[in-house]
Every structure is written in structure tokens, then in C-alpha cells.
Amino acid sequence: MTDTPSPLEIHDLTVSYQRKPVLYGIDLVVGEGSLVGVIGPNGAGKSTLIKSIMGMIPHNGGWVKIFGKPPGKSCSRVGYVPQRESVDWDFPVSVLDVVLMGRYNHAGWFRRVGKKDRRIACECLEKVNMLPFADRQIGKLSGGQQQRVFLARALAQESDLYLMDEPFAGVDAVTEKAIIEVLRELKSQGKSLVVVHHDLSTAREYFDQLVLLNMRLIAVGKVEDTFTRDLLQKTYGGRLTIFTEVADQSAGIREYDKERRSVSSME
Amino acid sequence: MKEPFIRDFDPIDTFVTPWATAADAAWNGQIVLMGFLVCLSCGLVGAFIVVRRLALMGDAISHGILPGLALAFIVMQSRALLPMFFGACLAGLLCSACIEWLQRKSILKPDAALGLTFTSFFALGVLLISLHGSNAHIDPDCLLYGEIGLIPLAENLSIAGFDIGSRPLISMLAITILVILALTIFYRQLLVSSFDLTLAKTLGLRINLIHFGLMLLLALTIVSAFEAVGVILVVSMLIFPSVTAAFFFTRMPVILLCSIPLSVIYSCGGFFLARWLDCSIAGAMVVVAFLCFVCAWVIGSQGGPLQRAPHLRRVVAES
Numbered sequence: 001m002t003d004t005p006s007p008l009e010i011h012d013l014t015v016s017y018q019r020k021p022v023l024y025g026i027d028l029v030v031g032e033g034s035l036v037g038v039i040g041p042n043g044a045g046k047s048t049l050i051k052s053i054m055g056m057i058p059h060n061g062g063w064v065k066i067f068g069k070p071p072g073k074s075c076s077r078v079g080y081v082p083q084r085e086s087v088d089w090d091f092p093v094s095v096l097d098v099v100l101m102g103r104y105n106h107a108g109w110f111r112r113v114g115k116k117d118r119r120i121a122c123e124c125l126e127k128v129n130m131l132p133f134a135d136r137q138i139g140k141l142s143g144g145q146q147q148r149v150f151l152a153r154a155l156a157q158e159s160d161l162y163l164m165d166e167p168f169a170g171v172d173a174v175t176e177k178a179i180i181e182v183l184r185e186l187k188s189q190g191k192s193l194v195v196v197h198h199d200l201s202t203a204r205e206y207f208d209q210l211v212l213l214n215m216r217l218i219a220v221g222k223v224e225d226t227f228t229r230d231l232l233q234k235t236y237g238g239r240l241t242i243f244t245e246v247a248d249q250s251a252g253i254r255e256y257d258k259e260r261r262s263v264s265s266m267e
Numbered sequence: 268m269k270e271p272f273i274r275d276f277d278p279i280d281t282f283v284t285p286w287a288t289a290a291d292a293a294w295n296g297q298i299v300l301m302g303f304l305v306c307l308s309c310g311l312v313g314a315f316i317v318v319r320r321l322a323l324m325g326d327a328i329s330h331g332i333l334p335g336l337a338l339a340f341i342v343m344q345s346r347a348l349l350p351m352f353f354g355a356c357l358a359g360l361l362c363s364a365c366i367e368w369l370q371r372k373s374i375l376k377p378d379a380a381l382g383l384t385f386t387s388f389f390a391l392g393v394l395l396i397s398l399h400g401s402n403a404h405i406d407p408d409c410l411l412y413g414e415i416g417l418i419p420l421a422e423n424l425s426i427a428g429f430d431i432g433s434r435p436l437i438s439m440l441a442i443t444i445l446v447i448l449a450l451t452i453f454y455r456q457l458l459v460s461s462f463d464l465t466l467a468k469t470l471g472l473r474i475n476l477i478h479f480g481l482m483l484l485l486a487l488t489i490v491s492a493f494e495a496v497g498v499i500l501v502v503s504m505l506i507f508p509s510v511t512a513a514f515f516f517t518r519m520p521v522i523l524l525c526s527i528p529l530s531v532i533y534s535c536g537g538f539f540l541a542r543w544l545d546c547s548i549a550g551a552m553v554v555v556a557f558l559c560f561v562c563a564w565v566i567g568s569q570g571g572p573l574q575r576a577p578h579l580r581r582v583v584a585e586s
């Protein structure tokens with residue numbers, strides 16, 4: 001055991017909007033170099049969890065520590081990819097401007113953006129295949145391209161902990177593969193990533209740890225232990241019926257389970 | 268004989284006579300310069316106000332300053348400049364703070380919160396003036412529409428015995444310089460916190476402080492400008508430059524720079540238009556701004572009708 005504080009530690013976190021609790025008693029520790037998926041139905045509080053980790057929403061119980069410090073103190077070590085809907089796409093900035101924003105902390109707030117920062121910003125755009133669009137206004141991109149720009153900005157921040165709210169939303173299969181490659185590369189560099197994800201069919205393949213969330217923490221741990229039919233059912237409540245197929249396939253439901261179901265459907 | 272609805276256009280009288288003698292040129296020069304400074308400082312601050320979706324906050328602050336003006340007068344029993352200035356700024360800031368508080372803490376819709384707060388402030392000001400201000404010589408017309416034509420009449424400021432020029436002009440110049448300095452120094456902070464609050468917070472910015480700073484700058488600008496253009500027209504000076512430029516350009520620095528040529532066009536155009544029609548200069552400036560806006564919308568490359576209708580563009584190209 002090293003005594004370096006873990007990148008993200010949450011204890012008994014409770015968050016509510018106008019007295020209506022949205023998250024209850026969340027406990028979570030994210031270790032160095034882990035790629036964690038957060039899964040749960042719409043309205044489960046995934047975005048709320050990410051935002052309260054960032055300190056954007058006040059919480060009314062428990063605490064969050066990022067590298068052993070409260071969020072306000074060490075936020076500069078956090079990179080954040082927002083959910084698409086929360087961005088003002090008409091804003092007069094170009095793709096490169098957005099990525100350069102991620103460099104402001106490194107470049108210094110009052111100095112000119114140097115060649116080095118510009119080069120890093122371009123490299124990050126290159127990684128997500130968006131360099132040809134560097135001069136476009138951000139509203140004039142497709143949804144998937146916009147998503148990639150924000151990923152590039154997070155990369156440019158060179159953070160140690162990344163929080164991403166649905167980076168795969170509206171992204172085509174090829175891009176999704178490219179993004180997951182980037183995420184894995186970050187992980188191999190010892191960075192920690194917490195990624196909100198919606199697609200159960202790929203969750204198992206992409207992440208090595210999962211957080212199952214539905215207002216409460218349903219389960220957290222290695223994919224093998226958490227991606228089970230029971231836990232997923234519990235997470236999605238009764239609503240998982242449409243997911244069952246997917247869940248079964250990828251959870252690799254044991255053969256006798258299938259047989260049992262086919263028997264019951266014949267009855 | 269009945270006056271014609273529109274006066275005949277007399278190019279000599281419009282363009283040459285104002286500059287015929289040195290005294291005339293000095294007088295009219297001050298007016299045009301004042302117009303330019305008002306447009307420039309408002310346009311620069313306004314660009315950030317508009318991208319933050321706070322366009323109407325300018326309206327709110329400009330009306331909210333009234334009780335501050337009135338109170339300063341009643342307390343000081345004089346039209347001393349500094350108390351009036353700070354009273355107005357304070358009232359404007361208080362008004363914006365009330366609006367934000369209501370928007371955050373009550374169930375009111377944001378626009379309703381804004382509308383009822385600044386009208387209440389304005390009403391309070393009207394009440395104070397009519398109760399105690401009969402000798403205040405606060406002229407409602409001047410307050411609402413401003414009178415840029417009277418700027419050269421204002422008293423002169425002098426520092427250490429040196430006459431440095433008309434008081435409103437000098438204070439507007441000082442505010443313009445302040446605005447330019449503040450926006451260049453804190454450009455990145457303003458840009459990031461306007462575009463993405465979460466990122467601003469991650470990067471360790473004090474977003475509330477930045478917001479307050481911008482509101483302060485807005486209040487200072489409005490208070491120094493309202494004497495010239497009034498509390499109503501100042502709002503158009505905040506909004507027009509950046510939205511006009513946005514039809515051509517999609518990057519913040521360029522849009523900010525555009526307020527320089529636009530301010531020249533507004534102030535000179537407004538002056539000559541008013542000269543021709545013999546009407547309010549401030550009003551004419553806003554009309555010019557509006558015409559520029561329409562032209563920009565038609566020919567601009569960002570989403571105007573010409574852009575949206577390719578066959579129209581061809582017609583124009585052929586003609």
C-alpha cells in the first residue's frame with residue numbers, strides 16, 4: 001500500500017434538488033489507473049453524481065475527496081467532459097479555442113498562449129480525428145464531432161482524474177472505438193477515469209469496474225462481479241425487461257438459466 | 268408652409284456646416300466622440316453580456332440605477348457628481364443581485380423575476396423623485412432618452428489647474444479605457460466562465476467573483492453612458508454591436524474588435540442622420556445601428572436569408 005491518496009473518494013454522499021433527494025448515501029473509492037463505468041437508468045442521478053463530485057451542486061451530507069482534498073482545492077487535476085445538452089452551441093468559439101481552454105491552467109491565465117500549448121491542443125485534436133475542423137465554430141459540427149471536441153479538451157488538460165458524462169452519446173461505432181482506445185491509453189498512463197455510460201451491451205467490454213446507480217449505490221466493483229442479471233435488474237427496477245436480452249447475452253447467462261426460461265416460455 | 272415629413276437632404280448642411288468653424292468643429296466633435304466612446308464601451312461589455320444570455324440584465328441595471336440617483340440627491344441635497352455616480356452604480360448592482368437571488372431561490376421564472384425587480388426599482392426611483400426631487404432638476408426626458416447634444420455644455424474638469432475637457436466626455440473616456448483594460452486582462456477568465464461554468468470551476472476560477480466583476484463593469488458603463496443616451500437606448504448599444512458582428516464572424520476576439528468600426532459607423536452615422544432630419548442624436552444612432560443590423564443579417568455569412576436561399580445568392584451575384 002502506498003500512502004498517496006486515492007484519486008477519488010466519496011463517503012456517504014447525499015444530494016437533493018429542492019429538498020427532493022436524488023442520491024442517497026453513496027460510498028465510492030476510485031483507485032489509480034482504473035477505468036470505471038457508471039451505469040443506471042435515466043434520472044438515476046448519474047449526471048448529478050458527476051456534478052457533485054465537481055462541486056457544482058452542493059451536497060447535503062457526506063463528503064467528496066479528490067486526491068485527498070475537497071473538490072475546490074484540487075479541481076485543477078480533474079478533467080470533465082460535459083453531457084451534450086449542457087453546452088451552449090451558439091457560443092462564438094472555434095474548435096481550437098475550446099481545446100485551448102483546457103490549456104489555460106498550464107499556459108497561465110495572463111500570458112499569451114504559447115506555441116507549446118497550441119501544439120498540444122492540436123495533438124489532442126489529432127487523437128480524436130478532429131484536426132481538420134480546428135477552425136470551425138463549434139455549433140457547426142455533428143453531435144459526434146462535438147463530443148470528440150470536448151474529449152480533446154479534457155485530454156489537453158492533462159489531468160489525473162477524468163469525469164465524463166456520456167462521451168459515447170451520439171457517436172458512431174468507429175469513433176466509439178477510437179474514443180475507447182484513447183481512454184485505455186489514459187488508463188495505461190495511470191490516470192483514473194469515471195465514465196457515465198448508457199449502452200449495456202458494451203459496458204462489459206469497455207470497463208474494468210462498474211458502478212451501478214439508481215439513486216442509491218446498487219453495486220460497485222469488478223465487472224465480473226457487478227455485471228450480473230440480478231444486480232442489473234435491481235438497478236433498472238422492473239424496467240429492465242427490454243434490456244434483458246442484451247443483459248443476458250453480454251452477462252453470459254449460464255446455460256441452465258436459458259433452458260429454464262425456455263421451459264417457462266413453453267408453459 | 269407645412270413642414271415636409273422628411274426634410275430635404277442638404278449635403279452641405281449635413282456634412283460640411285458642422286465643421287465649418289473651429290468652434291463648431293470642437294462642439295460637434297465632442298458629440299461624435301462621446302457617441303463613439305459610449306458605443307465602444309457598451310459594445311465591448313455587451314458582447315460578453317450577450318453570450319452569457321444576460322442581454323436584458325443591461326435593461327434591468329439601467330432602470331435600477333434610478334433610486335440610487337434619487338437617494339444620492341436627497342441625502343446630499345446637491346447634484347454632486349461622485350455621490351450620484353456611486354449611488355447609481357450601487358443601485359444598479361443591487362438590482363442585478365436581487366434578480367439573481369430571485370432567479371435562484373424562488374419559483375419565479377427567470378424572465379418574470381427580472382421584469383418585476385427592475386420595474387419595482389424604477390418605480391421606487393420615480394416615487395422618490397416626485398416626492399423630494401421637485402428641485403432635483405432630474406429631467407425625466409433626459410433620463411429616459413439622454414441628450415448627447417448637450418454634452419459640450421457640461422462643466423469642464425480641471426486637474427491641477429489644467430482644463431482637461433468636458434466632464435462627461437472625460438469620465439466616459441476613463442470608463443472606456445477601464446473596460447478595454449479589464450476585458451483584455453481578464454479575457455480568458457471571462458471567456459471560459461461564459462462558455463462553460465463547470466470548466467471554469469475545474470480550472471479553479473472564482474466564478475461568482477468574475478460574474479460580479481462583469482456586473483460592476485456593466486453598471487459603471489451604463490451609469491456613465493445614460494447621461495448621453497438615456498436608460499432605454501443604452502440597452503441597444505449593449506446588444507447591437509456584438510449581434511451585428513456575429514453575422515460575419517464566429518470568434519469572440521473578432522466580434523470584440525468589430526465594435527470599433529461599428530462604433531464609428533453608429534456615432535458618425537447617427538450624428539449626420541440627426542443633422543439631416545433635425546432629430547434626437549441618440550435616437551438616430553440607434554436607428555443607424557438597427558439599419559446596420561438588418562444589412563448584416565441580409566448579407567452576413569452566418570445564417571442570413573442570402574445564405575439560406577442559394578438561388579437568391581445567384582441572383583445577387585449576377586446583377
Ligand SMILES: Nc1ncnc2c1ncn2[C@@H]1O[C@H](COP(=O)(O)OP(=O)(O)OP(=O)(O)O)[C@@H](O)[C@H]1O
Pocket residue numbers: 017018022040041042043044045046047048049
Ligand atoms: N436542476 C434540477 N432541478 C431539480 N431536479 C433535477 C435537476 N436536475 C436533475 N434533477 C432530477 O434529479 C434526478 C437525477 O438527474 P440526473 O440528471 O442526475 O440523471 P441522469 O442519471 O444523469 O439521467 P440521464 O441518463 O437522463 O442523463 C432526476 O430525477 C431529475 O429529475
Ligand SMILES: [Mg+2]
Pocket residue numbers: 046047048083165
Ligand atoms: Mg445525465
